[in-house]
Amino acid sequence: MALIKRVPANLGLDFIGKRAFFLVFSALLLAVSVGSVALQGLNFGVDFRGGILMEVQTKGPADIANLRDRISGLGIDGATIQAFGEPDDVLINLPSQGETAAETQPLIETIRAALSDVAQEYRRVEFVGPKVGDELREAGALATVLALLGIAAYIWFRFEWHFAAAALIALVHDVIATIGFFSVTQIEFNLATLAAVLTIAGYSINDTVVIFDRIREDLRKYKKMALPQLLNTALNHTLTRTVLTSGTTLLALVSLYVFGGEVIRGFTAGLIWGVLIGTFSSVGIAVPLLIYFGLRRTDMASTEEEAARP
Numbered sequence: 001m002a003l004i005k006r007v008p009a010n011l012g013l014d015f016i017g018k019r020a021f022f023l024v025f026s027a028l029l030l031a032v033s034v035g036s037v038a039l040q041g042l043n044f045g046v047d048f049r050g051g052i053l054m055e056v057q058t059k060g061p062a063d064i065a066n067l068r069d070r071i072s073g074l075g076i077d078g079a080t081i082q083a084f085g086e087p088d089d090v091l092i093n094l095p096s097q098g099e100t101a102a103e104t105q106p107l108i109e110t111i112r113a114a115l116s117d118v119a120q121e122y123r124r125v126e127f128v129g130p131k132v133g134d135e136l137r138e139a140g141a142l143a144t145v146l147a148l149l150g151i152a153a154y155i156w157f158r159f160e161w162h163f164a165a166a167a168l169i170a171l172v173h174d175v176i177a178t179i180g181f182f183s184v185t186q187i188e189f190n191l192a193t194l195a196a197v198l199t200i201a202g203y204s205i206n207d208t209v210v211i212f213d214r215i216r217e218d219l220r221k222y223k224k225m226a227l228p229q230l231l232n233t234a235l236n237h238t239l240t241r242t243v244l245t246s247g248t249t250l251l252a253l254v255s256l257y258v259f260g261g262e263v264i265r266g267f268t269a270g271l272i273w274g275v276l277i278g279t280f281s282s283v284g285i286a287v288p289l290l291i292y293f294g295l296r297r298t299d300m301a302s303t304e305e306e307a308a309r310p
Contacts, residue, residue, distance in 0.1 A: 015235045015283060016228040016291070022284030026173055029277075033180020042183050045190030046126055048137045052094040052104055054111065055123040061087040063118075070114045076107075085262035088120070140194045144175065147198055151205050155212075163212050166289035167205060170281040174204045174274065181273045187266045196267050200274030207245070207282040211238050215287070227295065231287050239283075246279045 015022075046053040058067075064081055067090060071079045076094060084091035094107065104127050112119070148171050156164035178197050182189045214234040222230055250272060257268040 019288035036183040054092040170286040196270035204278030
């Protein structure tokens with residue numbers, strides 16, 4: 001606590017002067033994200049593509065090559081087998097063989113029989129039909145769009161349109177960059193990682209609102225200060241809070257990533273990336289865009305007059 005108190009309230013950093021660099025970096029990041037999604041797509045989990053997922057604990061360290069030979073010997077096309085967590089854990093992904101769980105049960109029993117001498121335990125067996133997977137993809141995309149629009153509507157109601165537009169662009173940037181992260185790394189994209197994307201949107205807008213509140217307060221306080229200087233002042237005054245909040249959140253997320261196990265590793269990896277990119281977008285995108293959108297004190301004054309009318 002004593003160390004935090006020694007940090008100056010205003011570090012005097014020129015964020016607005018570096019806005020061109022921030023925006024170019026964001027444009028490159030978005031280009032890489034969109035290009036990766038277009039070229040190699042996302043590694044959809046069983047939630048979205050449909051199929052059978054089997055997590056198997058083997059008797060001793062897993063021999064992936066031997067397991068692949070056993071599965072391919074059954075004449076199953078499109079099956080993937082990968083190490084998962086501990087050396088004796090493997091994850092088997094099988095394409096859907098029917099619309100219902102009953103139709104896929106014979107295939108599951110065939111797999112069990114083929115692995116009977118090497119499998120110690122089947123920790124989970126999940127099935128999602130292809131139709132359900134398509135519906136989940138559509139519902140997930142719709143949920144993301146509605147969440148972004150709802151957040152933008154809230155910002156528009158609470159602030160002026162300049163703030164709402166800047167916040168929405170920053171949020172879309174965070175979502176695209178996070179989806180691009182999953183595409184580049186090919187981490188499995190499932191319902192849990194979609195929840196991470198929506199969580200990142202909420203985290204990012206919270207940080208942005210804190211900075212916007214300070215900007216609006218300073219617009220009333222400093223009547224003659226130039227807008228770039230005022231934005232820099234607001235950013236510097238909230239910088240300590242931003243760094244401490246993001247830092248403590250990252251400490252928890254890194255701990256979960258290291259010790260939480262393979263099941264939530266993709267979720268926490270997405271959140272770690274999202275916290276970093278969300279903090280950057282609040283400082284390097286949302287605030288500089290206010291200059292390009294022509295924010296003026298007269299806009300603030302007209303809004304306050306309308307609010308004061310009976």
